[in-house]
Amino acid sequence: MNEYLFSEIEVNEKVALDCGLSSEEFHKILELLGRKPTYTEIGIFGVMWSEHCSYKNSIKMLKTLPRSGPQLLVSAGEENAGAVDIGQGYAICFKIESHNHPSAVEPFQGAATGVGGILRDIFSMGARPIAVLDSLRFGNIQLDKTKFLLKGVVSGIAHYGNCFGVPTVGGEVFFEDCYNDNPLVNVMAVGIVKVDRLAFARAKGIGNPVCIVGSSTGRDGIHGASLLASKEFTEESEDMRPTVQVGDPFAEKLLLEATLELIKSGVVVGVQDMGAAGLSCSTSEMSARGRVGMKINLDLVPLREPDMTPYEIMLSESQERMLFVFDKDKLPHAIEICKKWDVPITQIGEVTDDGKLHIWKNDKKVAELEADLLVLGGKAPQYDQLALEPKYLHNVRNFDFGQLELNNINLKEAFIKVFSSPNILSKRWVYEQYDYQVRTNTVHIKGDAAILRLKELPGKGIALTTDCNSRYVYLNPYRGAVIAVAEAARNIACVGGKPLAITNCLNFGNPYNPEVYWTFKQAVMGMGDACRFFNTPVTGGNVSFHNESQNFAIYPTPTIGMLGIIEDIGNICSLEFKNIEDIIYLIGKNDNEDIGGTEFLKVMFNLVVGDAPKIDLENELNLINFLQRAIKERLINSAHDCSEGGLAICLAEKSVFSQNLGAEIILPEKPTAQSLFNESQGRVVVSVSHNNEKAFISLIEKYNLPYQRIGKVVEGYFEIKYAFKFEVSELKDVYFNEFEKTLSKL
Numbered sequence: 001m002n003e004y005l006f007s008e009i010e011v012n013e014k015v016a017l018d019c020g021l022s023s024e025e026f027h028k029i030l031e032l033l034g035r036k037p038t039y040t041e042i043g044i045f046g047v048m049w050s051e052h053c054s055y056k057n058s059i060k061m062l063k064t065l066p067r068s069g070p071q072l073l074v075s076a077g078e079e080n081a082g083a084v085d086i087g088q089g090y091a092i093c094f095k096i097e098s099h100n101h102p103s104a105v106e107p108f109q110g111a112a113t114g115v116g117g118i119l120r121d122i123f124s125m126g127a128r129p130i131a132v133l134d135s136l137r138f139g140n141i142q143l144d145k146t147k148f149l150l151k152g153v154v155s156g157i158a159h160y161g162n163c164f165g166v167p168t169v170g171g172e173v174f175f176e177d178c179y180n181d182n183p184l185v186n187v188m189a190v191g192i193v194k195v196d197r198l199a200f201a202r203a204k205g206i207g208n209p210v211c212i213v214g215s216s217t218g219r220d221g222i223h224g225a226s227l228l229a230s231k232e233f234t235e236e237s238e239d240m241r242p243t244v245q246v247g248d249p250f251a252e253k254l255l256l257e258a259t260l261e262l263i264k265s266g267v268v269v270g271v272q273d274m275g276a277a278g279l280s281c282s283t284s285e286m287s288a289r290g291r292v293g294m295k296i297n298l299d300l301v302p303l304r305e306p307d308m309t310p311y312e313i314m315l316s317e318s319q320e321r322m323l324f325v326f327d328k329d330k331l332p333h334a335i336e337i338c339k340k341w342d343v344p345i346t347q348i349g350e351v352t353d354d355g356k357l358h359i360w361k362n363d364k365k366v367a368e369l370e371a372d373l374l375v376l377g378g379k380a381p382q383y384d385q386l387a388l389e390p391k392y393l394h395n396v397r398n399f400d401f402g403q404l405e406l407n408n409i410n411l412k413e414a415f416i417k418v419f420s421s422p423n424i425l426s427k428r429w430v431y432e433q434y435d436y437q438v439r440t441n442t443v444h445i446k447g448d449a450a451i452l453r454l455k456e457l458p459g460k461g462i463a464l465t466t467d468c469n470s471r472y473v474y475l476n477p478y479r480g481a482v483i484a485v486a487e488a489a490r491n492i493a494c495v496g497g498k499p500l501a502i503t504n505c506l507n508f509g510n511p512y513n514p515e516v517y518w519t520f521k522q523a524v525m526g527m528g529d530a531c532r533f534f535n536t537p538v539t540g541g542n543v544s545f546h547n548e549s550q551n552f553a554i555y556p557t558p559t560i561g562m563l564g565i566i567e568d569i570g571n572i573c574s575l576e577f578k579n580i581e582d583i584i585y586l587i588g589k590n591d592n593e594d595i596g597g598t599e600f601l602k603v604m605f606n607l608v609v610g611d612a613p614k615i616d617l618e619n620e621l622n623l624i625n626f627l628q629r630a631i632k633e634r635l636i637n638s639a640h641d642c643s644e645g646g647l648a649i650c651l652a653e654k655s656v657f658s659q660n661l662g663a664e665i666i667l668p669e670k671p672t673a674q675s676l677f678n679e680s681q682g683r684v685v686v687s688v689s690h691n692n693e694k695a696f697i698s699l700i701e702k703y704n705l706p707y708q709r710i711g712k713v714v715e716g717y718f719e720i721k722y723a724f725k726f727e728v729s730e731l732k733d734v735y736f737n738e739f740e741k742t743l744s745k746l
Contacts, residue, residue: 009039010039011036011037011038011039011041011042013026015039015042016029016042016045016046019042019043019045019046019047019223020046020047020049020050020223021042021045021046021049025045025049025381026042028381029042029045032373032379033369033373038366038367039311040309040310040311040314040359040366040367041366041367041368041369043280043311043314043315044280044284044314044315044367044369044374045373045374046223046315047223047276047277047278047280047281047315048277048280048281048284048374048375048380049374049380049381050277051511051543051545051546052276052277052544053276053277053281053376054375054376054380054381055376055543056380056381056382056383057383057385057511057512057517057545058506058511058520058524058543058545059376059382060382060383060384061520061521061524061525062076062077062524062543064524064525064528065524065527065528065531065537065538066528066531066532066537066538067537067538067539067540068537069501069535069537070085071084071085071500071501071537072084072085072501072537072539073085073091073195073198074198074200074539076537076538076539076540076541077376077540078289079125079200079201079540080095080120080121080122080124080125080201080272080273081093081094081095081121081122081124081125081127081189081191081539081540082094082095082501082503082539082540083125083127083193083198083539084500084501084539084563085195086454086457086460086462086500086565087457088457088460089194089195089196090192090193090194090195090454090456090457091127091192091193091194091195091198092127092190092191092192092462092563093122093125093127093190093191093192093193094122094188094189094190094191094464094503094539094561094563095118095121095122095188095189095503095539095540095541095542095561096118096133096135096186096187096188096189096466096503096504096505096541096542096559096561097114097117097118097121097186097187097505097541097542098114098184098185098186098187098505098507098542098544099111099113099114099117099185099187100182100183100184100185100186100507100544100547101182101546101547102114102244102245103149103152103153103156103183103185104149104181104182104183105244106152106244107148107149107151107152107153107155107156107183108152108153108155108156108159109156109244109245109246109247110153110156110185110244111152111153111154111155111156111157111160111185111187112156112157112159112160112247112249113156113160113244113245113246113247113319114156114157114185114187115132115134115156115157115160115161115164115187115189115247116160116164116247116249116252116319116320117273117275117276117319118132118187118188118189119132119164119166119189119252119256120252120255120273120275120320120322121189121273121275122189122190122191123191123256123259123260124199124201124259124271124272124273124322125191125193125198125199125200126193126194126197126198126199126259126260126263126264127191127192127193127198128191128192128193128256128260129164129166129189129190129191129256130166130167130190130191130192130441130452131166131167131168131169131189131190131441131442131450131452131464132157132161132166132167132168132169132187132188132189132190133168133169133170133171133187133188133190133450133464133465133466133561134157134168134171134185134186134187134188134466135171135172135184135186135187135188135466135468135505135559135561136150136153136154136171136172136173136174136183136184136185136186137173137174137175137176137179137183137184137470137554137557138150138153138173138174138175138179138183139175139176139177139178139179139180139181139183139552140175140177140180141175141422141742141743142742143180145180146175146180147743147745149183150173150183150743151743153183153185154430154433155433157185157187157434158433158434158435159249160247160249160252161249161434161435162434162435162438163249163250163253164249164250164252164253164256165253165438166189166438167434167435167436167437167438167441167442168431168434168435168436169436169442169450169452169464170449170450170464170465170466171188171466172466172467173427173430174423174470175422175423176470176471176555177552178552178553178554178555179552179554180551180552181548181549181551181552182547182548182549182552182554184507184544184547184554184557184559186466186505186507186542186559188464188466188503188505188561190452190462190464190563192454192456197263197264199263199268199270199271200270200271200289201270201271201272201282201285201286201289202270202286202289202290203269203270203286203287203289203290203292203294203325203351204269204270204290204292204325204351205269205325205327205328205351206292206351206352206353207328207350207351208269208325208326208327208328208350208351209325209326209328209331209347209349209350210283210294210296210323210324210325210347210348210349210350210351211323211324211325211326211331211334211345211346211347211348212274212279212301212302212321212322212323212324212344212345212346212348213255213258213259213262213321213322213323213324213338213343213344213345214251214255214274214320214321214322214343214344215248215251215255215304215318215319215320215321215344216302216303216304216318216344217278217279217301217302217303217304217308217313217316217318217321218303218304218305218308218316218318219305219308219312219316220244220245220246220316220317220318220319221244221245221278221316221317221318221319222312222315222316222317223315245317245318245319246319247319247320248319248320251319251320252319252320254341254342254343255320255322255341255343257341258337258338258340258341258343259271259322261337261340261341262324262334262337262338265330265333265334265337266327266330267326267327267330267331267333267334267337268324268325268326268327268334269325269326269327270286270289270290270324270325271322271323271324271325272285272286272322272323273321273322273323274317274318274321274322274323275317276317277315277317278314278315278316278317278318278321279296279301279313279314279315279316279323280314280315280374282323283296283323283357283371284357284369284371284374284375285371285375286323286325287351287355287357287371288355288371288372288374288375288377288378290351291355292351292352292353292355293351293352293353293354293355293356293357293358293371294349294350294351294352294357294358294371295349295350295352295358295360296348296349296357296358296359296360297348297349297360297361298310298313298314298348298359298360298361298366299360299361299362300346300347300348300349301313301346301348302344302346304318310359310361310366310367313361314359314367324345325351328350331347355370355371355372356368356369356370356371357369357370357371383511385511385512385514385517386514386517387514387517387518387520387521388514388515388518389515389518390515390518390519391515392515393475395609396475396608396609396610397475397609397610397611399596399607399609399610401594401595401610404605406595406672406673406674407672407673409604409673411671411672411673411676411723411724412723412724414600414604414673414676414677415648415652415676415723415724416734417603417604418599418600418603418604418645418648418649418677419645419648419649419652419731419734419735420734420738421599421602421603421645422739422742423599423644424599424644424645424649424735425734425735425736425738425739426656426735426736426739427739428736428739428740429739429740429743441453441454441455443461443569443572445495445572445574446574446575446576446657447494447495447572447573447574447575448465448490448491448492448494448495448575448639448640448641449463449464449465449491449492449494449495449497449562449564450463450464450465451463451464451495451497451566451569451572452464453569459567459568459569459570460565460566460567460568460569461497461565461566461569461572462497462563462564462565462566463492463495463496463497463563463564463565463566464561464562464563464564465488465491465492465561465562465564466488466559466560466561466562467484467487467488467491467559467560467562468484468557468558468559468560469483469484469487469597469643469644470554470555470556470557471555471597471602471608471612472484472597472612472613473519473523473555473556473557473558473612474519474555474556474597474608475596475597475608475609475610475611475612476611476612477518477519477520477522477523477526477556478522478523478525478526479526479611479612479613479614479615480523480526480556480558480612481522481523481524481525481526481527481530481558482526482527482529482530482615482617483612483613483615483681484527484530484558484559484560485502485526485527485530485531485534485536485560485562486530486534486615486617486620486681486682487560487641487643487681488502488560488561488562489534489536489562489620489624490620490623490624490627490641490682490684491562491641492562492564492624493564493623493624493625493627493628494573494575494627494639494640494641494684495564495566495572495573495574495631495639496566496571496572496573496627496628496631496632497564497565497566497628498564498565498566498567498628499534499536499562499563499564499624500536500562500563500564500565501536501537501538501539501562501563502531502536502537502538502539502560502561502562502563503538503539503540503541503560503561503563504527504538504541504542504558504559504560504561505541505542505543505544505558505559505561506520506523506524506541506542506543506544506557506558506559507544507547507554507556507557507558507559508520508523508543508544508545508547508554508556508557509545509546509547509548509553509554509556510545510546510548510553511545511546516553516556519556520556523556523558524558527558527560530617533617533621534617534620534621534624536562541561568632571631571632571634572631573627573631573636573637573638573639574638574657575638575639575640575653575654575657576638576654576655576657576658576659576661577637577638577654577655577658577661577662577663577687577713578637578638578658578661578687578713579637579661579687579689579713580661580713580714580715581690581712581713582637582638582687582688582689582690582712582713583687583688583689583690583693583709583711583712583713584651584663584665584685584686584687584688584709584710584711584712584713585685585686585687585688585696585707585708585709585710586642586647586683586684586685586707586708586710587623587626587683587684587685587686587700587705587706587707588619588623588642588680588681588682588683588684588705588706588707589680589682589683589706590647590667590675590680590683590708593613593614593674593678593679593680594610594611594674594678595610595673595674595677595678595679596609596610596611596612596613597609597610597611597612597613597679598644598645598646598677598678598679599644599645599646599649599677599679600645600646600673600677600678613678613679613680613681614680614681615681615682616681616682619682619705620681620682622703622704622705623682623684623703623705625703626699626700626703626705627639627684629699630686630696630699630700633695633699634692635688635692635695635696635699636686636687636688636692636696637686637687637688637689638654638686638687639684639685639686640653640654640684640685640686641683641684642679642680642683642684642685643679644679645677645679646676646677646678646679646680647675647676647677647678647683647685648676648677648720648723649677650683650685651663651665651685651718651720652718652731652735653735654685654687655718655728655731656728656731656732656735656736658728660715660716660728660729661713661714661715661716661728662713662714662715662716662717662718662719662728663711663712663713663714663718663719664711664712664714664717664719664721665710665711665719665720665721666710666711666721667710667720667721668708668710670722671720671721671722671723676720676723685710687713716728716729718731
């Protein structure tokens with residue numbers, strides 16, 4: 001043991017447990033070090049070996065995913081974000097992450113700093129952020145607590161994104177009782193960069209200066225990764241508000257501009273965001289990736305609070321900070337650039353050649369650790385927990401639907417109830433708080449995926465979506481995850497895009513519960529198989545375990561964020577009806593499939609039972625390829641995926657988004673609750689002009705897809721023969737106004 005090493009507090013097993021480590025992990029640390037750790041060191045181990053940072057219960061499964069491909073410029077998990085080559089010397093960087101636990105404790109700041117953190121992951125790659133999407137899940141919307149959380153989260157996302165100047169262009173908002181205590185706040189950020197300007201999170205060059213660029217360090221966020229984000233909620237969770245970071249989007253905007261200019265100028269050797277685990281994470285991960293070490297003097301770290309201990313400085317998760325390694329010969333130029341943008345820069349150490357972190361404070365060494373001991377891919381623990389099929393599956397899968405007497409359902413009343421569900425209604429109240437047109441890249445159409453033009457590549461665009469039906473994953477984890485990937489790909493194709501790659505945010509309960517771990521493993525396998533089939537590799541993402549409280553465990557929710565490319569922004573498609581007398585076609589089989597996991601079943605009977613819908617990946621791929629070609633050849637005027645709510649809701653949505661156009665639908669067989677509201681996969685409703693009908697049929701038959709002509713576009717009303725009829729204006733009023741009315745009752 002180094003004679004200068006000292007401990008502010010005597011470390012024992014209880015201290016280790018307080019830092020989020022297990023008894024076994026504490027004894028493993030003693031074995032690895034050959035001595036007792038200092039208090040600062042045990043704090044560093046606590047955050048770096050936490051679930052949030054080490055992926056200790058997920059990394060073995062994540063390694064089974066397709067994580068490389070010719071379009072990927074970095075392998076998944078190796079850098080701050082994924083990077084996908086889109087041609088002509090440019091790449092798209094994108095990633096999705098969670099801020100679930102902080103948002104449950106402090107919804108505004110939790111959501112706001114979630115946006116800030118994922119944006120830093122993007123611009124630390126050298127990419128300029130061009131879009132944000134958010135996938136949000138809350139509990140029963142009738143509860144005051146749910147309304148409070150929803151309003152806080154949406155306000156936080158809007159505040160940070162609008163002030164920073166990045167458009168929030170899409171996402172989803174879903175309500176289910178299982179999220180009552182534990183909302184999910186998953187945020188995806190997207191940026192564009194020249195391939196030759198990509199920056200990487202690794203330290204190199206012995207003697208190169210290590211600098212903090214950005215805001216000063218305070219006590220906010222300490223133990224955010226190790227305790228708040230890595231354990232279940234209890235009655236004491238409200239006391240953890242101080243572990244939630246506080247964000248400053250205006251400071252981050254300046255940090256963005258300084259970072260991009262620093263990278264462009266060629267002074268940067270490596271750079272990493274200081275997010276979860278703060279300085280502990282950035283120093284250890286950058287050192288390990290570069291196979292070097294660092295000497296860090298904590299006396300040089302700019303502090304916003306006096307008398308902070310080494311433990312606090314190393315664990316602080318204060319926002320708007322980056323760790324840079326600069327070329328030692330170019331440091332003066334780096335200082336000039338930071339001064340230009342009024343962004344603080346402070347050298348706190350230098351790169352060493354021994355692979356160790358040497359942390360000093362007050363002329364005493366408070367930590368000396370090999371970086372490899374701390375990081376994913378090094379000696380951080382990797383577990384494969386016991387996995388057992390959940391007992392609940394037997395009951396929900398064998399539910400007797402005959403007892404529901406579906407043939408006696410009043411179809412008109414059922415339609416109104418499903419159409420009025422908060423999961424179906426327009427979330428205009430949410431997205432109108434976001435500036436989705438800032439930077440003027442957003443193509444303002446109504447579609448199944450967001451579309452952005454790329455000013456750097458005139459005529460070219462990208463399509464973006466986030467998707468996951470967690471009910472399906474609850475009922476069938478493998479198939480539900482397959483469907484999540486397939487639906488994302490289908491949504492990209494419905495606007496004319498080609499699916500390229502995904503990022504994922506895997507939200508689950510306690511991994512030490514064998515039934516939870518089984519659902520996790522099954523979902524990862526399903527996601528991997530679907531991504532391999534569609535050739536959409538995984539660029540990276542996030543795992544969020546421990547999403548449960550004493551009352552509720554969330555449904556397994558593997559959120560998929562997908563990127564697609566649009567070669568010609570002039571050839572895109574929206575969802576709404578365009579012309580009177582256009583012919584309406586249903587592509588795909590309208591099987592009278594069981595209604596397991598459907599919105600209809602939940603709304604009408606408050607049940608989530610049965611099995612997830614069947615899915616045929618070959619059919620899905622044919623559908624995706626057909627849609628891309630049909631849109632390119634301008635054979636269809638609109639396209640909308642059949643998803644939550646089924647065929648009836650899909651058709652109604654195509655009506656309410658149009659200019660007072662509706663549909664007159666005649667199905668081949670008399671409508672039933674199952675035919676109108678089942679959620680069979682692989683289905684898209686399109687509208688076709690009469691003069692394109694022959695070419696449309698010729699093309700669809702080449703792709704061997706089932707199809708049927710089901711009606712025509714009409715003016716002013718929406719009717720499914722032998723079921724119900726409504727004025728379009730009546731449906732618009734419900735669809736666009738009821739959600740806000742519900743929220744106002746607080």
